[in-house]
Amino acid sequence: MKRTSWLFLIPVLLFSLIANYSAQAQQRKGWSPQGKGAAIGGAAGILGGALINKRNRAVGGLIGGAAGAGIGYGVGKHIDNKKKKAAALAAERAAANERIAAANARAATAERRAAEERQIAAERSATARPAMGVATAATAAGAGVVAAQAFAPSTPPSTVIAAGYLPNPQYGQAGTAYPGSPVLRKSW
Amino acid sequence: MKFYLPLVCAAALLASCSGNKDNASTSGAAPAATSNASVADLDQQFLSAWNNKDAAKASALLADDVQFLQGETRFSGKSEVMNKWITPTISTISSLKTSVVSSGNDANTAYEAGTFSVDVLPTATDNTAGVGEGNFIFLWKKGGDGNWKLSYAQLEDLPVQVKK
Numbered sequence: 496m497k498r499t500s501w502l503f504l505i506p507v508l509l510f511s512l513i514a515n516y517s518a519q520a521q522q523r524k525g526w527s528p529q530g531k532g533a534a535i536g537g538a539a540g541i542l543g544g545a546l547i548n549k550r551n552r553a554v555g556g557l558i559g560g561a562a563g564a565g566i567g568y569g570v571g572k573h574i575d576n577k578k579k580k581a582a583a584l585a586a587e588r589a590a591a592n593e594r595i596a597a598a599n600a601r602a603a604t605a606e607r608r609a610a611e612e613r614q615i616a617a618e619r620s621a622t623a624r625p626a627m628g629v630a631t632a633a634t635a636a637g638a639g640v641v642a643a644q645a646f647a648p649s650t651p652p653s654t655v656i657a658a659g660y661l662p663n664p665q666y667g668q669a670g671t672a673y674p675g676s677p678v679l680r681k682s683w
Numbered sequence: 684m685k686f687y688l689p690l691v692c693a694a695a696l697l698a699s700c701s702g703n704k705d706n707a708s709t710s711g712a713a714p715a716a717t718s719n720a721s722v723a724d725l726d727q728q729f730l731s732a733w734n735n736k737d738a739a740k741a742s743a744l745l746a747d748d749v750q751f752l753q754g755e756t757r758f759s760g761k762s763e764v765m766n767k768w769i770t771p772t773i774s775t776i777s778s779l780k781t782s783v784v785s786s787g788n789d790a791n792t793a794y795e796a797g798t799f800s801v802d803v804l805p806t807a808t809d810n811t812a813g814v815g816e817g818n819f820i821f822l823w824k825k826g827g828d829g830n831w832k833l834s835y836a837q838l839e840d841l842p843v844q845v846k847k
Contacts, residue, residue, distance in 0.1 A: 591782045591798045595841060598816055602842040661803065661813045661843045672754030678842040680754065682803050682815020683733075683776060 505541055505556070528578070529571035536567020602678060605658040609677040722786050722793035725823050725831055733779045741769050746824060746832035753838045764836075778802045781819065788823075793831065796820035803843050813843040 526534070540563020541556040548555025661679040665671040673680040725744070732740035742765050751758040751768050758764045784797035796819065803813035822835035 587782060588784065591800075595798060595816060595818075598841045598844065601844075605842065659845050661809065661811060661845060664808065670756070672756045673840070674755060676842070679803075679813065680840040680842050681772075682813070682840050682843050683772065683779065683799060683801050683817065683819075683838055 505538075527571070528575040529568050532567035532569070532571025532574070533564045534567065536570070537561075537564035539563050539567075601658065602660070605660055605678055606676070608658070721831075722788045722795050722823060723783070725793065725833075726781065726783075726795050726821060729821070729833065730779055730781065733773060734777065736773050738765070738769055738773050741773070744833050746826065746834045749833055750835045752836070753840070775804055775806065776801045776815070777804060791825045793823040794820060799838075802846065812846040814846050815843040816841045 537560045540559035540561065542559070543563065544555035544557070544559020545552040546555075547559070658678075663673065663676055663679045665674065665681075666677050668674055671681070729741060729744050732738075732744065742761065745761045745764060747761050748759070749761055749764050751764045753768070756767070758767050779799065779801045781795075781799045782797050783795050786795040786797075787793065798816065799819050800814065800816045803815050805812050817838055817840040819839075820835075820837045821833060823831045824834040825831050
């Protein structure tokens with residue numbers, strides 16, 4: 496009993512060590528799940544093996560420890576894989592959201608610039624018409640506003656391409672998905 | 684022997700306590716990945732049809748009364764969706780990928796929603812390649828014959844960037 500009692504102390508010490516270490520190491524890097532699983536499995540295996548094999552507790556402890564460590568490592572590896580998978584998924588989602596937010600911001604800037612260009616073009620046409628004597632200033636201004644609102648320029652503003660976006664070939668065409676957008680939006 | 688039993692019990696208790704935090708942190712993501720197997724498979728079939736430019740396969744997955752919404756367009760019925768969305772678009776894109784944000788399924792309906800990205804191929808008039816992104820939702824319904832069909836699809840496209 497005196498000799499075998501040491502065998503029982505090993506897993507107890509291991510368990511306490513792991514418990515203490517993992518509690519303290521929450522803030523630091525800590526053990527890998529595989530290491531932790533192997534240690535816990537090994538400790539449990541030593542304990543179980545020594546308890547089951549009463550004739551030779553040392554051999555029982557050794558076999559149990561080895562088997563327990565192996566199983567523990569496997570369980571730890573499984574947990575680690577799950578963690579990594581979840582982290583990769585979260586990172587992918589975050590990256591997609593960032594990309595979309597950045598694209599939205601750039602698109603808003605491009606559309607604002609295009610609207611400014613349209614407005615400038617409308618103002619120019621409004622000021623040009625009275626000089627030609629075709630209409631009064633009031634009707635020319637009204638026509639300019641209508642021109643600014645309608646989606647009928649022959650080509651999308653050049654700033655669209657300069658900003659890194661494809662132009663919308665269906666700009667101003669009714670019955671299309673995004674007739675009001677000078678940049679191409681419909682991809683899929 | 685009896686002397687060590689409380690020690691063993693205490694050690695086992697401590698060890699099990701320290702392991703629970705890890706389990707709690709991982710259990711949140713696991714069900715999302717495993718519980719949507721059937722709808723993920725349906726969407727993969729549909730995406731494969733697009734990536735293989737197989738319009739017939741895509742058509743076979745549509746319900747007769749399928750609804751398709753995109754921007755200002757609303758297409759209703761299999762033939763309109765085929766003629767106005769799938770057929771004109773399937774040859775203009777490649778490398779269609781989705782990233783699922785939310786999904787679910789029960790006995791008769793299943794949905795998947797998230798973001799997509801796709802390469803826009805150069806055309807005869809514009810030889811610039813682009814990269815498109817956007818949001819999507821697909822709603823699948825089980826028909827009377829037990830086959831799942833796409834019943835509702837909605838796309839929200841973001842501006843297509845020039846591919847670098």
